[in-house]
Amino acid sequence: MPILPGAEPIRHDGSQTGVLLCHGFTGSPQSLRPWARHLADRGYTVSLPLLPGHGTRWEDLQVTGWEDWYATVDRELRSLRARCSEVFVCGLSMGGALALRLAAKHGDDVSGVVVVNPASTFPRLEGYALPVLRQLVRSTRGLTDDIAKEGSHEIGYNRVPLHAAYSLRNLFRRLRTELPEVTQPLLLLHSRTDHVVPPSDSALILSLVSSTDVTETVLEDSYHVATLDHDAERIFADTHGFISRISARTTARDGA
Numbered sequence: 001m002p003i004l005p006g007a008e009p010i011r012h013d014g015s016q017t018g019v020l021l022c023h024g025f026t027g028s029p030q031s032l033r034p035w036a037r038h039l040a041d042r043g044y045t046v047s048l049p050l051l052p053g054h055g056t057r058w059e060d061l062q063v064t065g066w067e068d069w070y071a072t073v074d075r076e077l078r079s080l081r082a083r084c085s086e087v088f089v090c091g092l093s094m095g096g097a098l099a100l101r102l103a104a105k106h107g108d109d110v111s112g113v114v115v116v117n118p119a120s121t122f123p124r125l126e127g128y129a130l131p132v133l134r135q136l137v138r139s140t141r142g143l144t145d146d147i148a149k150e151g152s153h154e155i156g157y158n159r160v161p162l163h164a165a166y167s168l169r170n171l172f173r174r175l176r177t178e179l180p181e182v183t184q185p186l187l188l189l190h191s192r193t194d195h196v197v198p199p200s201d202s203a204l205i206l207s208l209v210s211s212t213d214v215t216e217t218v219l220e221d222s223y224h225v226a227t228l229d230h231d232a233e234r235i236f237a238d239t240h241g242f243i244s245r246i247s248a249r250t251t252a253r254d255g256a
Contacts (some may be wrong), residue, residue, distance in 0.1 A: 006030040006155050007055035010048040012040035017247055018084035020102075021048040021072050022095030023166055026121075026143055028055040029224075030090060030155040034256040035227050044243070047076045053164065055155075060138060062161035066171035073098050074105075081109050086250060088243050090114040091199055092227055095169060097175050100205065104181035111209075112185040112246045114239050116195055116226050120176060120201045122169040137162055146195045146224035149203055154225050180206035186211040187242045189219055189226065189235055196224040215242070 019039050021032045029048045031034070036048040041222065052068040053061035073089075080087045088111050091099035096118025103110045144156035186209060190202040195208035206216060222229030 001056035001060060003050065003055045004028065005154055005226075006033070007050060009050040010036045010040075010046065011045075012036070013083075014043045014045040014047040015245065016045075016085040017043075018047070018087040018167065019087045019243070020047040020073065020076050020080055020099075022086060022089070022091035022098040023054070024091075024093030024095050024156075024225075025050070025164075026054070026058070026061065026156050026160055027093070028156040030067060030152065031225055032090075032095070032227055033249045034232060035090070035236055035239070039240065039243075042240055045080065049076050049078055050157065051152035058142075058161055061157065061164045062139075062166060065167035066174075067167075069094075070098055070101060070171070076101050076229050077102055078108070078204040079107060086111040086247060088112045088114065088246075090116075090239065091118065092116045092117050093224065094171075097171060099112040100182055100209075101175055101178060103172075104175075104178040107183075110184055111250065112187070113182065114189075114242060115205075116235060117191055117224055118188065119197045119254045120172055120179075120207055121198075122165075122172055138163075143196050144225075147229050148193075148221065148223045149229045152228045154228060158193070173217060176204070176208065179205060180210050182209040183211055185213035185242070185246050187215045189217040189231075189238065189239060191222045191224065191226050191229075191231075192218045193222075194224045195202070202213050213246075244253060 088100040096115030139159040140159040189204035219231040
């Protein structure tokens, strides 16, 4: 199937500092495109892949699972590490979960983590029903376009395939056992009002990671897709500042 216009992946060759960005469930690179461009304009090497089953039609997502999505970002991280001296991982929503898992699994190969409205739980009632419901119903209504900014639009699916949702639930369950393995510096930004992922997901993540350098920022004027919302420029600037700070600290330490 052809990729939806605007949902194409992004790659930019820049400095020895690489940044990997991970988009969300049923979304596409379009939701992170301004973030990726901001970082590329500041000279970083940037990779924003299109996850399997995304960016085409929701039926394609139905036959994929979290292992496929994670394998893609894992491969991109390894590729960046082969070209860069340091790599930071970033993500929105499910992409935040993928970024955190990369940090947990790759240790020192990840220099820092930036997540926006990261997801780590599944609604309890829906989660209980999914194992049976997914055998009876193919999809439910979509999750995209939770944006406060008028005129801003997220490219994504208007349906959620339930087989893929079940796999997403399994990813979150696995991630919660792995979060204590996250030790890297962490910048976590979450919206005060989010109609897709509750703020309690961010609180849970902060309670479980082992990072000692942690910055939590509350976004007052955005909903779930904050990277396309009123607080987008703050997210971009804070990410650049975070990367610059950690990178400078690493350079000073290695030079000592």
